[in-house]
Amino acid sequence: MSAHPSSLFSPSHGYTDLASGGEPLSPLDGRYRAAAAPLANYLSEAGLNRARVHVEIEWLIHLLDHRVLPGAPTLSDDERDYLRQLPRSFDSSTIAALASFESVTKHDVKAVEYLIGDHLEKAASVLGPDSVLPKLREVVHIFCTSEDINNLAYALTIQAAVTQVWLPAAREFLSRLTRLAKEGADIPMLAHTHGQPATPVTMGKEMAVFAHRFQRQIRRIERAEYLGKINGATGTWAAHVVSVPGADWPAISRDFVEGLGLTWNPLTTQIESHDWQAELYADVARAGRVAHNVATDCWTYISMGYFHQNLAAQGSTGSSTMPHKVNPIRFENAEANLEVSAALFDSLASTLVTSRMQRDLTDSTTQRNIGVAFGHAILAFDNLVRGLDGVDINAERMAEDLERNWAVLGEAVQQAMRAAAIAGATGMANPYERLKELTRGHEVGEAEMRDFISGLGLPTDVKEHLLALTPATYIGLAPSIAHWVEGANE
Structure with a gap:
């Protein structure tokens, strides 16, 4: 008996093993890479590791510059620049070196510590034999648990992703709604409440409603807080106080966290509680739901003939068998991606606020999906902008409905x-x-x-x-x- 046809796709039947070629599993890293790519600077594994290196380096500099550690040397400007060059020049070779260290440590944050240690050892060849950096190996990661580094790294990368990628994309979408509100301000349209003819409006007024709703969500997200902590294994500075009892550790920690541009959280367990993330994701998901409403209404207006699709601007083919069709794919794509994004943000918001006792690792794998949630939102905004750029208001068609x-x-x-x-x-x-x-x-x-x-x-x-x-x-x-x-x- 011959094998079932589906089994032929097994490598054992001579088919190429696509997994060995590094083919992307997520569409955000494959088909939709171009739209989601800017997020990789912040919310990829490499982006997270770069932020970890940044936090570790800045903690070392902070302790030495504030003379927290008795007997520790003072850094020169050249030595500070050398240290900071590591996260600034974080590239493919750095990623490879970090992967090599992690293959030994079997721990991602420990691998970062080893990477920085290696950087310190090489300082003499760059700065000369008198550099104090090779002697500072024990200062790297001192008094830190992994979550002291992780929570700050995540806060910094999420903050950057929101301010540098999500907000610009959202504002671009808002600008299209605002423009359409202005263009359609005087163009009358039969309203449909419950799907039935109702008191007329203008197309511009309806787009203005969406713009107002979406702008409110943007303003909430612009005011978001990004919290961070650095207080040890269970949030008590226990090792800190024993090792350097004369230091004001809460003040040192607060200065450090705020110096990174974050809000200090003084009361935590081993982890920063992630409440701020849940708040942010709820707002981002809500903004996405407003955008989703835009997508479904625009799809409906196209089906009613109230919007005319500009074929050149859409740049797309409709049905593979019906040449007369121009499908509203931009709005359909946005609708679907916003649903995926909202589902992920809802999951993140509901799960990250819970941690068993002083620490469990459920947040570790969960937070690795933050970039995916944002990626689907960015992809949706890209499609909404292109979709709105590709429609014209069909005043004549709307006038026909009004007359009837x-x-x-x-x-x-x-x-x-x-x-x-x-x-x-x-x-x-x-x-x-x-x-x-x-x-x-x-x-x-x-x-x-x-x-x-x-x-x-x-x-x-x-x-x-x-x-x-x-x-x-x-x-x-x-x-x-x-x-x-x-x-x-x-």
């Missing part, structure tokens, strides 16, 4: 009748019921609506005002509302 829905003026007539009754006009009783009888289940066109208004016995000025109204002009303050978000991206 004169019944939406029923709300205006009803409310005008109520106001007239309050002002003393007679014959205005039961306005809702009278409009319901006219509009519900009946085709109501311009003639029917105008005849109805003329026969109500309204005061002349009210009647003339209503008779001048059309679905396209029944848009209230929508044009001015659309401009309330001008400059939202500034």
